[in-house]
Amino acid sequence: MHSRITAYLSSKVSSDPEGFTLVEVLVAGILMAGIMIGVSRLSTSALASSAKQAERQRIEASISNNIQxxxxxxxxxxxxxxxxxxxxxxxxxxxxxxxxxLSQKVPAPDHQA
Incomplete structure (x- = not known):
């Protein structure tokens, strides 16, 4: 009986071509997590760079306006x-x-931080 159960289980484990083993799932999960961490870091730095660029453009426009x-x-x-x-x-x-x-005619520049 014991050998029959063992044979049945081994035939089920080795002959099933569909599905993934636990090791394959873990490796895929680790790879996916690594990729997502990299993408999130790139996205975060891109957002920070975009915010800095917008602030710089606002300051440059204000300076140009004051000079004009x-x-x-x-x-x-x-x-x-x-x-x-x-x-x-x-x-x-x-x-x-x-x-x-100039100090009578031109208003003082806006000093917003």
Whole structure:
């Protein structure tokens, strides 16, 4: 009887071509987990890089906008349009007069973190 059961079980185990053994399933699971960890790390770094790039573009756009506003107001400053007092101050110290004009006309940049 014992040999009959053993023969039956061994024929079932060795002759069944369908399905996977436990070792094959474990190896496949480990490989799949390794691949998924690699993909998740790449995805995480791509998301972080994308967020940094968006922040950089926002900062660059803000800087460009501020520079354009300064250039625009600088081009509007004409010697003929100044009062006599401003003309004298402008001739003595042009940098200070331009700074005073720009600080009156151009709003301070946004310092958002």
């Amino acid at each position: 506003m300064l250039q625009m107001e600088d081009s509007y400053l004409r010697f003929e349009d100044m009062s006599n007092e401003q003309q004298v101050r402008g001739c003595k110290n042009p940098t200070m007069e331009l700074e005073a004009h």
